[in-house]
Amino acid sequence: MKFWSQFFIPTLKESPADAEIASHKLLVRAGLVRKLGAGLYTYMPLGQRVMRKLTEICREEMDRAGAIELWMPHLHPAESWEAGPRWAAGREIMFRVDSAGEGAAAKLPREPELVLGPTHEEIITPLVKNEITSYRDLPKNFYQIATKFRNEIRPRYGLMRGREFVMMDAYSFDADEAGAAQSYEAMKRGYEAFFKRIGMHAIAVEADTGVMGGSFSHEFMAPAEIGDDDIIYCEASGYAANREKATSALVPADLADAAPVGEVEKFATPGATTIAALEAAPYGVPASAQFKTLVYVGDGQPFVVILRGCDELEEAKLGALGFTLVRPATPEEIEPIMGAKPGSLGAVKGRIQKPDALAGIFADHAIRLIGNGTTGANEDGYHLRNVNVGRDLAVTRFGDFRRVHEGEPCPRSGQPLKSRRGIEVGHIFVLGTKYSERFGAVYTDAEKQTHPMVMGSYGIGIGRVMQALIEQDHDGDGIRWPWAVAPFQVLVTLLDPKDEAAAAVAKTLAEAAERAGADVLVDDRDERPGVKFKDADLIGIPLRLTVGGRGLKEGVVELKWRSAVANQGSTEARKIPLAEAEAVIAAEVSAAAAVAAD
Amino acid sequence: MKFWSQFFIPTLKESPADAEIASHKLLVRAGLVRKLGAGLYTYMPLGQRVMRKLTEICREEMDRAGAIELWMPHLHPAESWEAGPRWAAGREIMFRVDSAGEGAAAKLPREPELVLGPTHEEIITPLVKNEITSYRDLPKNFYQIATKFRNEIRPRYGLMRGREFVMMDAYSFDADEAGAAQSYEAMKRGYEAFFKRIGMHAIAVEADTGVMGGSFSHEFMAPAEIGDDDIIYCEASGYAANREKATSALVPADLADAAPVGEVEKFATPGATTIAALEAAPYGVPASAQFKTLVYVGDGQPFVVILRGCDELEEAKLGALGFTLVRPATPEEIEPIMGAKPGSLGAVKGRIQKPDALAGIFADHAIRLIGNGTTGANEDGYHLRNVNVGRDLAVTRFGDFRRVHEGEPCPRSGQPLKSRRGIEVGHIFVLGTKYSERFGAVYTDAEKQTHPMVMGSYGIGIGRVMQALIEQDHDGDGIRWPWAVAPFQVLVTLLDPKDEAAAAVAKTLAEAAERAGADVLVDDRDERPGVKFKDADLIGIPLRLTVGGRGLKEGVVELKWRSAVANQGSTEARKIPLAEAEAVIAAEVSAAAAVAAD
Structure with a gap:
């Protein structure tokens, strides 16, 4: 029993100026948190009580799922990350720590000795490599509930996107894919039990594996209007996926390329450098009959993506191409390779100035819906018409690169997909052997053969969960x-x-x-x-x-x-x-x- | 109930090469921790279980002592520290964090935006200033159990001196000194209850307040041979103090300066620049009859300290002089001021070349025991004899600056003091108003008068406690x-x-x-x-x-x-x-x- 007069609950009538959403306002007004700096919050006594209850329930459910608790350092030797598969991507979001002391300041810039951990694959995989060698010690699943750090350029929404935050993170190690799938399912059930016990409505949706590079994954989403993510779902089939990962049955699987009906023909399009300009008079080419040709750079190598003019690229889907870091190419990078400026680009065979400079030409399946299409001529101010996919385009590989929208047919039921916003509160991945191979985390089986361990990785944002609970259930008077x-x-x-x-x-x-x-x-x-x-x-x-x-x-x-x-x-x-x-x-x-x- | 085969206890037959002490060896051999990097340890599942029990007991006792739990960020805006009273000292032990991202590396060196918190006075005092304004909301005592960071140049002894470590830290805010003393006593009892419950032998000893600048403090010491600290104690009186703080009754309080028996006389001492050289033939001056003259620099200002030749300076005691940062002066700094190189220094009136360059001449009480003493002449190769304290030395202020040794009389009982080694496992301070005045943490009393709050600060090193328990109770077979x-x-x-x-x-x-x-x-x-x-x-x-x-x-x-x-x-x-x-x-x-x- 506590007495308010001796406890400390500094409630406020007014919301802080930087609070855009209800849960952020209520966190502060109810005296649960106070802001120390951008993306940095003190959990006040009332907030700390909620955090402790969330932590304790999470711990119980992780123990029940067979995970074993440990606690890894927050400071990571930079060399641990350099030895891993995602230093290039990771360093952009990691805080670098200067351990050199005052006198050494003049010697900067240099590589930091230490970074602050945003996640711990690079730490636990070498640990397990050193400690586990036999199939008899597998499977193992380790978790911790600890602070993570992320050099977030634009922290916002209170605890939703902070520069430090409390997470449960877990890492499973199995002898094979089947074992990894079992560990994954056990954790998925553990997550479901956790969210149910704390009174949160969270749904598991198929998710992109992103820079983690795993083989498959689910996000747990708390439906809420202010969520950062779009959930694409179908009530009929139960299909649910993050929009980044969502697919639809828009393009029939057996769709053949349309038969060509005319010869490729160049025509002048002075000043018409956008999809919209070609849709308008005098050209009148519907966006759905245009090829959109984009140039990206993946790990330093330029490549081309082709979509329908009416579609948008879902950048996360480029992860399937195997690059670690992907960004749009600059006009300065594009012109010498393609032979034209953006606005007149195309991928018709023989018309790319330096095709060898490209890592590939990747096309979204939906362009097969285009019969005689229009695309840039790789000549400023000119386009080509009567372009046909099979006959004319130099496609290296087809894939799913377009953003799915509500109303498109569900990939399972064919019914129209719906969409809603959600807050990501948890994430589970099967990582495969990406990290174990890189760090040499192998085991010996009963026949003395060595194999890389098959890993899984799991996270729940505990602070974010606290705020999402408020977002999901509050009224005009409070929490x-x-x-x-x-x-x-x-x-x-x-x-x-x-x-x-x-x-x-x-x-x-x-x-x-x-x-x-x-x-x-x-x-x-x-x-x-x-x-x-x-x-x-x-x-x-x-x-x-x-x-x-x-x-x-x-x-x-x-x-x-x-x-x-x-x-x-x-x-x-x-x-x-x-x-x-x-x-x-x-x-x-x-x-x-x-x-x-x- | 856990089964060993499904749990994870990687025991080792051999100790790691860098483990110098039994508890460090056993931590690793028993699979309680693994080293990630210098001063960075993973708490393995068995170690994490001990840490959780220690944490839970600590939490219970802090709650019982009336403290309220919260949780402050690890990342601190550097400006919070710059606004406080010890940025100069603190920055040397703080990790600086680069939040600028890749592109900004070329712009370094510059002041960091963020540091990693080694303690939280600079964070909680402004927080309390913003939230508490009335005497009705006092007293309050806040604690957290969280990770601290320290840019330790030479991490060693496992968890004893790491670069990150788990601590309980608490901060009390009272209306007046009497209230602060009550909060202090409540925490002292809480500490005693904690150490008793966890089965640790820890004794409260008087301690130096150091850079914290408080008015008084106790350390809790776990007696152990490998301890970093010396405890000076008396079984008869119960007196116990860290050697840095210990006093003895060596110099009678009423001791007058000895009466001079001769005129000051300069004599040549070619090559004799040490206490030992003057003790030897042909001079034969006992160390106890020599004045030792040291030059230090406090916050940029040189000053002199005089001790008996047979005594050692206890640097921590210079803290009483009010400087934040103290270091020995270099020979290059000394010569222009004193007129001679180290080895021929003295503080006889009129013989210091630039007395105005000195912030003061501070003398240990024990020099009053010297009758006709010998000191440097501030002339290379010469000393002075027949030097008498009252008549000849330009002392600004007397104080207790010498290191106390066992065998000296206890300040309470007069019985011979003893000494033993100890591991500091906890520390409590009355800070006074140093931080509250600096940050404007004031309250209004019932008569509408404002006063600065009187603060206390408290710490227990939880990881260090785990290791100290092992150090205190192990045998040749293990923990x-x-x-x-x-x-x-x-x-x-x-x-x-x-x-x-x-x-x-x-x-x-x-x-x-x-x-x-x-x-x-x-x-x-x-x-x-x-x-x-x-x-x-x-x-x-x-x-x-x-x-x-x-x-x-x-x-x-x-x-x-x-x-x-x-x-x-x-x-x-x-x-x-x-x-x-x-x-x-x-x-x-x-x-x-x-x-x-x-």
Whole structure:
């Protein structure tokens, strides 16, 4: 039992100027966090209580999923990352740490000795390589709940995108793909149990593996309007994927290239350097009949991507090409290779100035829907018409590169896909052998043969989860905490702390709630009842008891649930006769705990 | 209950080459930690279990002491430190973090935007300034259990001196000195309760406040031969102090300067530039009759310290002079001021070349014991004799600057002081108003007057505590964990895991131990009994049950305590009839838990 006057809950009437979304405003207004600097937050006592409950539940579910807890350093030797497969990509998001001391400053710039860890594959894989050599020690799955660091250029949304943040991260090591899939499934069930217990609505969606380079992955998304990610889903089939990864059945699998109906023909298009310009008069070429030719650079090598004019590139899908770092090429890089400036580019055979400079020409499947199309002539101010995919384009490989939109047919059911925004709160990957091969994490099987271990990698953003819970369940008055993670579960509001009789009743009821298993806060502040009620709604304690005033004179206390979801399906205040109050409170607490545990 | 084969305890026969002390060797050999880089350690699953128990007990005792948990960022804006009172000293031990990204490397060197926090006074004081304004919100005491970073040039001794380490740190804010003293005493009691509960022998000793600049402080020291610190203590009076802070009654408080017996006389001492050279023939001046004249630089200002030739300077005691950063002056700095090179220095009136360049001449009280002394003439190759303190030396201020040695009289009892080595495991300070004044952390009292808050600061090195426990209690075979923090409390050694009957007995007994409240590990590995026994002793689980083999055929299991301290005063193996085994184990577990909780 804590007393508000001795605890520390600095509530605010106003939101901070930099808070754009409801959960960020409420985090600050309810005294859960305070900002220290860009993307850096102190978890205040109330917020720390939520974090500890989330951490404890996460720990229980990870233990239950068979993972073993350890704790790795935050500071990583840069050489550990340099030896790994993604130093080039990783260094851009890692803080570099100067351990050289004052005197050495003049010798900078140089490679840093240390970086701050954004994730720990590069640390745990060499560790496991050193410690595990036999199939008899596999499988193993290690987790930690610790702080991660990310050199976020534009931190925003409070805890959603910070420069340091608390994560559960886990790493599984299996003898083979089948084992890795089992570890993955065990963790997926562990995640589902975790999100259910904390009262969060989170759905598993297929996700891009990105720079992790794994073979497949799911994100856990908390649906919310302010989410950074688009979830593409189908209610009929249950299909759900991050838009970055989503596919549709727009292009029939057996679609053949359309038969050519005319010869390729060059025509002048002075000043027409966009899809829209070619759609307009005098050209009138629909975007769906244009080829969009983009030049990118992957790990230093230029390559071409071709899409329909009406489609957008989904950059994340370029990850399938095997590059670590991908970016659009600059006009200065493009012209010497293609022979023209952006706006007149194309990939018709024989018309690329230096085809050998390209790592490949990759085309989205959907361009097969184009019959006689129009594309740039690689000659400034000219395009080509009657271009046909099979006959005319120098395609190295077809793939899925376009962004999927709602309304397109679901890849499973064919029904129209829907889309909604979501907050990524967890991520699970099968990594395969990318890291184990690189670091030599191999084991010997029963026949004395060595194999690389098959890895999985898992993360839950604990701080982000706290904020997403607020985003998912709040109203105009404040937060509505789920029972299992509420900083306190019962709030006893003492209307007049100087009324000794009322204070004694409050204490008795608080003790009854505690005996029933609840964490109890007593609002014993010397404040007006209106202030107390407003603060109570703001900080969102699930069950409130009000003791004192006229009610107590009439022999009743008031019981009120913050959220209808929590228990009784009602947030109406109920008057409870004093004689029954202890029993009623105990019953309500037990019922809420049972619902939360179900 | 955990099974060894599914858990992860990579024990080693050999110690790592860089491990100099027993506890460091055992940390690694028992699979509690692994080194990632200099001063960076992964807490392996067994070590993480100990850390979690230490953390939980610490949290309970801090809560009981009235402290409130929060969690502050690891990354600190450098400007927070620049605004504080010890940026000059702090920056030398802080890691500087480069948040500028790749492109900016060429612009270095420059001031970093961020540093990694070694402690949090500079963060919490501005936080409290913003949130607390009234005497009604005082006192408050905030704590966190989190990672700290220190740019340690020479990390060593495993977790003892690392570059990152887990600490409990707390910060109290009171209305006045009396309140601060109460907060301090409450924390001192909390520390004592913590160390008692975890089974550590730690004693509170008076300590130097150092760069913290507080008004008084205690260190908690775990006596151990390998400790970095000397504890000076007196069994008769209970006096105990860090040597840096220790005083003795060597100089009577009422000692007057000796009466001069001759005129100051210069004599040639060619080549004699040390205390020892003047002690030797032809001079024969005892060290106790020589004045030792040292030149230091404090915050850029040179000053002189005079001691007896037989005494050593205790540099930490210079902190009393009010400087933030103190270092010995270089010969190049000394000569122009003093008029001679080191070896011929003195502080006789009128003989210092540029006395105005000195911030002061500070003399240790003990020089008053010198009658007609000898000192340098500030003329290379010459000294002065018949020098008397009161008549001849230009002393600005007397103070306690000498290092105390065992055998000197205790300042309280007069009995000979003793000395022993200790490991600093905790520290408590009354900081006064140094930080609150600097950051404007003031409150308004009932009469609307504002005052700076009076602060205290507190720390416990949790990782260091884990290692100190090992250092304090181990033998040639391995660790002997205290019951309350043992990673597991009961180890059931199954001699032959393929023996199904034995496995069933082991499971029953393990469950009995669990029901009695113990954390249980079952050694179900396919290893020889000798390997299992050696590992059991190495990892130091307090109570071991051995199940299987001939014993089981004869209807007994074996029960053995790792340490005689733990329970029965004996480490002899006892044979327990199977029929009684569950009851005996439950009784032993309960007894050990009761002893630990006492």
